[in-house]
Amino acid sequence: MAGRFLVVNFKAYQQAFGPQAVEIAREASRLESRLPVRVILAPPAPLLGRVLEAHGDVYLQHVDPVGFGAHTGRLPVAAAAMLGVRGSMVNHSERKMVLRDVEAAVRALREAGLESLVCADTPGEAAAAAYMGPTMIAVEPPELIGTGVPVSRAKPEVITASLEAVRRVDPSIPLLAGAGITSPEDAVRAVELGASGVLVASVVMKSREPPLVLRGLAEALATA
Amino acid sequence: MAGRFLVVNFKAYQQAFGPQAVEIAREASRLESRLPVRVILAPPAPLLGRVLEAHGDVYLQHVDPVGFGAHTGRLPVAAAAMLGVRGSMVNHSERKMVLRDVEAAVRALREAGLESLVCADTPGEAAAAAYMGPTMIAVEPPELIGTGVPVSRAKPEVITASLEAVRRVDPSIPLLAGAGITSPEDAVRAVELGASGVLVASVVMKSREPPLVLRGLAEALATA
Amino acid sequence: MAGRFLVVNFKAYQQAFGPQAVEIAREASRLESRLPVRVILAPPAPLLGRVLEAHGDVYLQHVDPVGFGAHTGRLPVAAAAMLGVRGSMVNHSERKMVLRDVEAAVRALREAGLESLVCADTPGEAAAAAYMGPTMIAVEPPELIGTGVPVSRAKPEVITASLEAVRRVDPSIPLLAGAGITSPEDAVRAVELGASGVLVASVVMKSREPPLVLRGLAEALATA
Amino acid sequence: MAGRFLVVNFKAYQQAFGPQAVEIAREASRLESRLPVRVILAPPAPLLGRVLEAHGDVYLQHVDPVGFGAHTGRLPVAAAAMLGVRGSMVNHSERKMVLRDVEAAVRALREAGLESLVCADTPGEAAAAAYMGPTMIAVEPPELIGTGVPVSRAKPEVITASLEAVRRVDPSIPLLAGAGITSPEDAVRAVELGASGVLVASVVMKSREPPLVLRGLAEALATA
Numbered sequence: 078m079a080g081r082f083l084v085v086n087f088k089a090y091q092q093a094f095g096p097q098a099v100e101i102a103r104e105a106s107r108l109e110s111r112l113p114v115r116v117i118l119a120p121p122a123p124l125l126g127r128v129l130e131a132h133g134d135v136y137l138q139h140v141d142p143v144g145f146g147a148h149t150g151r152l153p154v155a156a157a158a159m160l161g162v163r164g165s166m167v168n169h170s171e172r173k174m175v176l177r178d179v180e181a182a183v184r185a186l187r188e189a190g191l192e193s194l195v196c197a198d199t200p201g202e203a204a205a206a207a208y209m210g211p212t213m214i215a216v217e218p219p220e221l222i223g224t225g226v227p228v229s230r231a232k233p234e235v236i237t238a239s240l241e242a243v244r245r246v247d248p249s250i251p252l253l254a255g256a257g258i259t260s261p262e263d264a265v266r267a268v269e270l271g272a273s274g275v276l277v278a279s280v281v282m283k284s285r286e287p288p289l290v291l292r293g294l295a296e297a298l299a300t301a
Numbered sequence: 302m303a304g305r306f307l308v309v310n311f312k313a314y315q316q317a318f319g320p321q322a323v324e325i326a327r328e329a330s331r332l333e334s335r336l337p338v339r340v341i342l343a344p345p346a347p348l349l350g351r352v353l354e355a356h357g358d359v360y361l362q363h364v365d366p367v368g369f370g371a372h373t374g375r376l377p378v379a380a381a382a383m384l385g386v387r388g389s390m391v392n393h394s395e396r397k398m399v400l401r402d403v404e405a406a407v408r409a410l411r412e413a414g415l416e417s418l419v420c421a422d423t424p425g426e427a428a429a430a431a432y433m434g435p436t437m438i439a440v441e442p443p444e445l446i447g448t449g450v451p452v453s454r455a456k457p458e459v460i461t462a463s464l465e466a467v468r469r470v471d472p473s474i475p476l477l478a479g480a481g482i483t484s485p486e487d488a489v490r491a492v493e494l495g496a497s498g499v500l501v502a503s504v505v506m507k508s509r510e511p512p513l514v515l516r517g518l519a520e521a522l523a524t525a
Numbered sequence: 526m527a528g529r530f531l532v533v534n535f536k537a538y539q540q541a542f543g544p545q546a547v548e549i550a551r552e553a554s555r556l557e558s559r560l561p562v563r564v565i566l567a568p569p570a571p572l573l574g575r576v577l578e579a580h581g582d583v584y585l586q587h588v589d590p591v592g593f594g595a596h597t598g599r600l601p602v603a604a605a606a607m608l609g610v611r612g613s614m615v616n617h618s619e620r621k622m623v624l625r626d627v628e629a630a631v632r633a634l635r636e637a638g639l640e641s642l643v644c645a646d647t648p649g650e651a652a653a654a655a656y657m658g659p660t661m662i663a664v665e666p667p668e669l670i671g672t673g674v675p676v677s678r679a680k681p682e683v684i685t686a687s688l689e690a691v692r693r694v695d696p697s698i699p700l701l702a703g704a705g706i707t708s709p710e711d712a713v714r715a716v717e718l719g720a721s722g723v724l725v726a727s728v729v730m731k732s733r734e735p736p737l738v739l740r741g742l743a744e745a746l747a748t749a
Numbered sequence: 750m751a752g753r754f755l756v757v758n759f760k761a762y763q764q765a766f767g768p769q770a771v772e773i774a775r776e777a778s779r780l781e782s783r784l785p786v787r788v789i790l791a792p793p794a795p796l797l798g799r800v801l802e803a804h805g806d807v808y809l810q811h812v813d814p815v816g817f818g819a820h821t822g823r824l825p826v827a828a829a830a831m832l833g834v835r836g837s838m839v840n841h842s843e844r845k846m847v848l849r850d851v852e853a854a855v856r857a858l859r860e861a862g863l864e865s866l867v868c869a870d871t872p873g874e875a876a877a878a879a880y881m882g883p884t885m886i887a888v889e890p891p892e893l894i895g896t897g898v899p900v901s902r903a904k905p906e907v908i909t910a911s912l913e914a915v916r917r918v919d920p921s922i923p924l925l926a927g928a929g930i931t932s933p934e935d936a937v938r939a940v941e942l943g944a945s946g947v948l949v950a951s952v953v954m955k956s957r958e959p960p961l962v963l964r965g966l967a968e969a970l971a972t973a
Binding site for chain 1: 310312313314315317318319345346347349350351361362363367369370371372373374375376377379380383384390393394395396446447502503
């Protein structure tokens with residue numbers, strides 16, 4: 078039961094910038110206090126302050142592997158530490174970096190005392206991520222992202238092969254499943270395959286009642 | 302006297318994420334209310350909320366020419382409108398885009414009722430920017446950025462040639478001068494050359510007393 | 526009649542790597558010797574040698590603004606000079622660079638005694654290119670490239686506005702029209718609008734008889 | 750003794766475009782015929798023809814994961830097959846791609862009947878490459894490239910950890926060592942550590958007698 082993770086990537090959906098952002102944060106806070114599940118939210122950078130007021134378990138969607146300085150439109154890891162977030166997503170399918178920058182970001186986050194969630198398209202990329210020693214890895218076949226076709230049904234072998242690949246390097250790193258997760262059953266199925274949780278986006282952000290959907294997923298993960 | 306502009310790019314300096322951000326915003330608000338100078342601040346995205354509480358005249362440092370949707374670590378123009386900012390910088394020397402993306406960003410900002418400040422390295426790039434009909438253009442020789450060697454002294458011909466280039470296309474677009482501006486005298490000199498104001502960063506952000514430096518620049522621009 | 530240009534971008538069409546490459550080169554050589562038209566060919570880099578044996582008027586499709594040295598998979602301008610080409614295309618719609626790299630490439634080509642053909646999407650980009658002093662500029666609305674809908678019919682105003690924009694900066698720079706040119710009439714129409722020639726690709730490369738198509742275009746340009 | 754590899758990346762050194770290119774190719778051909786070592790040359794794209802006339806074992810320095818078509822300044826995998834090369838380097842330190850493009854290139858090369866040599870900075874990247882099933886992998890710590898400080902002396906643990914990482918995935922994939930190899934002894938040491946050969950560049954390309962240096966390396970590998 079320990080070590081279940083529900084990560085919500087707000088992406089740049091319209092709802093990510095509206096009142097839903099805080100509603101989701103409040104529900105996440107309630108869920109985290111009563112269930113053995115970490116509910117990590119990744120809002121757009123301008124919403125960090127508002128979301129952090131309601132829920133402390135927040136990640137950036139992306140961080141730049143640079144130090145403080147003359148960088149316009151970039152967010153250094155050291156700044157992330159000042160903002161009160163717990164960590165950052167790195168290398169999301171929609172924000173891919175060359176591997177050496179992924180590695181630099183993971184290292185800088187660790188040195189700043191922050192967590193890192195590295196996204197991978199494939200078992201091979203998950204293996205590469207494992208060598209970097211991130212806090213967590215999420216595997217998401219990009220062709221399923223946003224489709225509503227859950228990876229845990231359509232490509233369970235991607236989850237199991239990624240688990241195998243990560244375990245060979247470091248069995249202590251939790252692996253999350255992502256892409257197409259649209260129901261509590263999909264999340265349960267991912268856990269049954271060996272995942273430590275799920276990374277979701279549209280299923281929460283584009284629903285009419287995001288807090289309700291969030292609760293359903295968290296409760297399913299708690300009892301899986 | 303009308304149409305004087307002082308734009309402060311906070312970049313990713315450490316001070317941009319600390320208490321100085323709000324101190325600068327408060328001073329900017331006071332200055333804008335008593336002087337015939339617009340004082341526009343461009344803080345890092347996570348600081349937008351805090352800065353906007355103290356000063357209404359805020360730009361993004363960068364905006365992505367995309368719509369709402371499945372974009373991780375990106376900020377769509379339409380989201381900018383929801384955040385209460387007045388506009389965005391586009392194509393800063395440290396965040397260059399290919400020209401067609403610059404054009405797409407300027408158009409999207411205009412359609413969202415927002416302002417745009419397009420940065421250019423050279424008179425030629427300033428001319429290209431003028432064809433897009435942005436709110437303002439800033440010319441900054443990249444080799445002088447952050448040096449303390451002011452463009453208005455070291456390369457006045459870049460300012461005058463840019464003015465000439467922009468005027469040929471649309472004489473109503475204000476041109477700001479940037480790069481190496483370190484004193485009120487540099488700002489005055491830029492105005493004497495024909496600029497409508499200045500774009501600064503390190504001179505304010507890295508000073509011991511940012512509000513004081515800001516005031517000096519604004520007062521100089523007001524009386525130039 | 527002087528200063529008519531027919532530029533053929535071979536792109537990466539299959540025919541660019543086959544026997545057609547040399548057939549086109551031979552016909553180009555014949556045409557250039559009997560018509561007052563420069564016929565410039567831009568084959569893929571591995572075909573340069575074969576094409577140059579049959580026709581001396583050859584451009585690279587792209588050049589990297591770097592010097593000789595430790596660059597893998599890049600082609601420095603100085604190497605272009607050693608290869609016997611006359612110049613290079615720069616900033617093609619399918620190989621866009623940020624403006625400062627376009628400028629660096631044009632300058633390096635000039636310093637190496639080579640010609641440059643800068644591609645532009647819009648009149649504004651053409652103006653920016655003109656400030657760099659290239660040998661030629663080609664304007665190609667990217668939405669028409671490869672469509673068979675000729676810019677000279679569908680968007681003649683792009684050609685005339687680009688001519689106007691370039692003339693304001695330097696009236697001596699020839700402007701070519703590109704995108705969707707599929708017949709000698711389209712080429713003639715471009716010249717009637719004021720262009721000095723055309724930049725074509727698919728109409729030649731994807732035809733059953735490339736040399737014949739090339740001849741038709743060259744003859745039309747010669748008499749327009 | 751079987752399966753020894755000596756790969757020479759010509760990069761964009763001036764010598765890569767001069768008469769040395771063919772001299773190296775001739776020596777490579779002689780060496781391959783008398784020693785149990787494959788000597789693979791990776792010249793710049795415009796030199797492919799000249800090098801192939803003297804030596805059949807040639808790789809591209811880089812290939813683009815695209816098909817034939819409207820791509821300017823790009824080299825599709827299918828074109829590589831038409832050019833007579835045996836394969837291509839992929840993801841060299843100076844031409845990094847995001848991992849999904851590396852994977853697409855390796856797959857396309859395999860489907861075209863061509864070989865692939867994937868470069869990796871670290872054991873983790875080598876592991877990721879192994880999952881793609883390339884013909885070979887080369888590990889090169891980028892901080893040593895071109896320094897003359899050989900990886901086999903300065904960072905032998907990178908070679909051994911990469912071997913271990915690759916073997917866990919697929920022990921049949923040969924691993925080459927690169928970066929800073931400057932003498933036959935460095936090459937021998939790499940083989941003693943378990944590598945199947947070396948990837949070199951400046952030691953051959955920038956020497957006064959490239960064929961002589963090449964011979965020394967090949968003979969050392971043959972007897973290691």
